[in-house]
Amino acid sequence: MLVRILVSLKPGVLDPQGRAVHHALEGLGYSGVRNVRIGRMIELDVDDDTDDDTIKQMCERLLANTVIESYRIERVQS
Amino acid sequence: MLVRILVSLKPGVLDPQGRAVHHALEGLGYSGVRNVRIGRMIELDVDDDTDDDTIKQMCERLLANTVIESYRIERVQS
Numbered sequence: 001m002l003v004r005i006l007v008s009l010k011p012g013v014l015d016p017q018g019r020a021v022h023h024a025l026e027g028l029g030y031s032g033v034r035n036v037r038i039g040r041m042i043e044l045d046v047d048d049d050t051d052d053d054t055i056k057q058m059c060e061r062l063l064a065n066t067v068i069e070s071y072r073i074e075r076v077q078s
Numbered sequence: 079m080l081v082r083i084l085v086s087l088k089p090g091v092l093d094p095q096g097r098a099v100h101h102a103l104e105g106l107g108y109s110g111v112r113n114v115r116i117g118r119m120i121e122l123d124v125d126d127d128t129d130d131d132t133i134k135q136m137c138e139r140l141l142a143n144t145v146i147e148s149y150r151i152e153r154v155q156s
Binding site: 006007008021024025028030032033034035036037038039040041042043044045046047049050054057058061062063 | 085086092096100102103106108110111113114115116117118119120122123124125127128132135136139140141154
């Protein structure tokens, strides 16, 4: 079973990487960009019987730094 | 308009970060994990009149290294 975890910085947390990409896009001539936020996408191939709570635990304990990041769990295929 | 770009390594490209996370998950006792792949999620807030071709260009020129990475464009809100 494929599960996708989307980890992004919480609103208000400074995103220097996003700012650098934003600046680079403007440098390439793309003026219609208002904001850029960079996050992580983690694709887990897990056993079919892995329940939501276990995946949530993996996120809370390792995959996301919940002090400054929020995460979303998406089941891609079962 | 919010657009999300999901960038991931092409199949066959070595993913040391994914391997390290996989190893750490096993160390925490999560044995049901078969594989882990780490990618980037880029959230762009762009003008509503930005067309698909422009976003594709941004990906090809800057946001993804198309030699080893593939990308997917998702419109989150319009």
